[in-house]
Amino acid sequence: MTKIDDLKTPHFPSWCPGCGNLNIWSSFKNAAVQEGWDNGNSAIVAGIGCHGHIVNFMKMNSFEGLHGRALPVATGVKMVNHRLNVFVFTGDGDCFGEGGNHFIHACRRNHDLTVLIHDNTLYALTTGQTSPLSEHGFKTKSTPQGNPDEPFNPLALAIISGATFVARAYAGDMPKLTEIIVAANKHKGLSLIDILQPCVTFNKVCTHGYYRENTYYLEPDYDPTNKQKALDRAFEFGEKKIPLGIFYKSDKPSYEEQIPQIKDKPLVEMPLERASAVELFKKYT
């Protein structure tokens, strides 16, 4: 059993007051308490950016790696110890800029990871530059004349790349976000949650007010197993038209379920002795 105090560290979040990261942090802790995630059964891998600081504020075993490389580290962890719940905290810059290639391939392989994207549509830690998810025309420090690039669609990209659980949440709705984090973790395979995360300091467009105004949840009878529909809904965006919830879900075996070497137990629990390799050496005589 995990109590909220078990997750407490000596460090209180350094994020700006009102930052969506605070909501993501709280929602995740609530999910951990609800599900009993702790240092005996879970690990976190984080990227570099404001989001990555989360490792300091949660007493759960973690690896804070390099900018863009959270996913490869997490896949390494999961392959050798699939009993761990592995959570990836990454940013829209971290995951889609520096780490874009890793994202496509992690989805394609359907590793059993829960990926939380702190999507503030910009680079916050480096004080506000454009990101691959910034809207066309969006003004930032690096695009003072307005962003000339089109953003890409993280949900659609995840679906077509092979992720088997694709959701969008809004950081400000913590009960719902908690619920989606739990569902994502329960899913076997690559689960992605694009979390709309207002950056109160650098993003004056995608504010809490804006998201409260313009988001809504997918209908109760929405069928997330229909890939084509999921793609259609993933492209729906705009005023009053930002859907939230689980867009896509499919039951394909995860990467880790397909590896015969780890069918019985995780690699990390296997013996290292290899006396029998002598036989292999004889092949070369």
Next chain:
Amino acid sequence: MSKSEIISVKIGAEAGQGVKSAGLMLAKLAIRSGYHIYNQIEYPSLIKGGHNVLQVNISKDEVTAPRRVNDILIALNQDTVNKHFSEFSADSALIFESDSKIDTSKVPPNVALLGIPLSKIAKESGNSDLLINTVALGAVTAVLGGNLVILNELIAEEFGNKGEEIVKANALVAEQGFKHITENYKKFIKGFLVPSDSVSNFVPHMAVDGNESVALGAIASGLQFAAIYPMSPISNILAVLAENQEKFGYIYKQPEDELSAINMAIGASYAGVRAMTATSGGGFSLMSEGFGLAGMTETPLVIIEGMRPGPATGLPTWSDQGDLQMILNAHQGDFPRIVLAAGDAKEAFELTMQAFNLADKYQTPIVLIIDKNICENTQSYPLLDFSGYKIDRGKFSTQIIKEYQRYELTPDGISQRTIPGSGNFFIANSDEHDQVGYSNEDAETRTRMMEKRMTKLKVCKEQDMKKPKLYGPESADITILSWGSNKGTMLQALKGLDDVNYVHINWMSPFPTEALEEMLSGAKFILNIECNYTGQMARLIRENTKIKISESLLRYDGRQFYPEEIIDAVNNIRSKK
């Protein structure tokens, strides 16, 4: 055949004609007959077409390098004659396709011309041209005086998994190739490969290249996870690892790129398993960011770097020693870079195994440098042995530890390591951190942590670093200094030189400053030999020692030094003195 005599057989063909497998079978035939071998393969970066050659060197004594001349040249195409007609030894033969229009007019008159209808024999077996390398193998076995029974054994093993038919067809054409020699060219048959009388006493030998020995070493060391992106010359490491993963219960994964390779391996190691990656210079450039990440997070990791000529794509299938300084300096900032370099496949085997223990002991990345010649040239050794190897995971525990601190400051800089899932809390942090792992930017903490990490290099120097090895006489007129695959060439050259010795360096960082200075304190003339443009080892020696190198012999054409070239160089120095 005298003990030191070497017979060199060169097979030349178009890529795809099976030069490598024929060369390996001939090598194994020699081993099983009680001889030593060294196979050198050279080929361009092409899959089909292009000129491939493989030289099999056979001797009763250890043989460790290619030779500049050939005693038998097997030409499966015209190119082989055109490119190698000037490399015949005094008493030599050319085996070639007699039915095609191979022009042998350039071949010196003293060379025996053994024309054989290779494709005709191959086709008569009911199979295609594909078997001409086996016909040639039968023929050369006959010329060498080898044993057809052993060859048939090898054919059965090599083609066994392709079905009875294929085995039969190969055995048939080998026999016909063999017979063609005994029936038509009897007087050219040499008695070299007669199974030696002592063959039953001969310790079982194996023929391995460095890629294989690294993979075998990793498996023997308890490797559990490898992520390797294909790249010449190390691709065959991953092939061996991939093939054997289910049997030995480790995972090999082909990642999307080298950035991912190293980060996956780091993740696996953080989670508690023995992990490795391998690449060449281009891939290592990408890995340099992960190299330092492993250093900062104190994550054990074995990285194999198989050098080929750079920069950029360079010469993908040739050899070089130009990555040394990059590896020693890769990544921003200071962290303990432990860098070893193997000199041949056997050293690569031993150092791979040691690298896994060092990685666990010092909780830091270990780079093992090899090069294309080591990766792909095959040498015979007594069966590689790991019975004495002890897997040592260092300060590693999966138990709950009270008041656990992952980066606890200790006199040797090494802290207790545990893993996620053990119940212990820590952060493996790429940001500078305190003893638990929390991000921390205090000047004091930073200073202590930097010192902690760097202390490991000092401790490694005291406890694990090995002295360079000296071959040849204790004191000599000329001392050769080199590293990597040049070792084999130097050892071979020493056999033809008086008053010359060779110092072979395996530890690049930490560097054996005192040991090397002592070894070379009485040296009269130091000849440094390297395969790169700037003399990167010489630079390392200048940086770390007071040793004065008298002369450097450098090459950067991708080619391997022949022992004959070293002998020439030494004679040249002597004539000037």
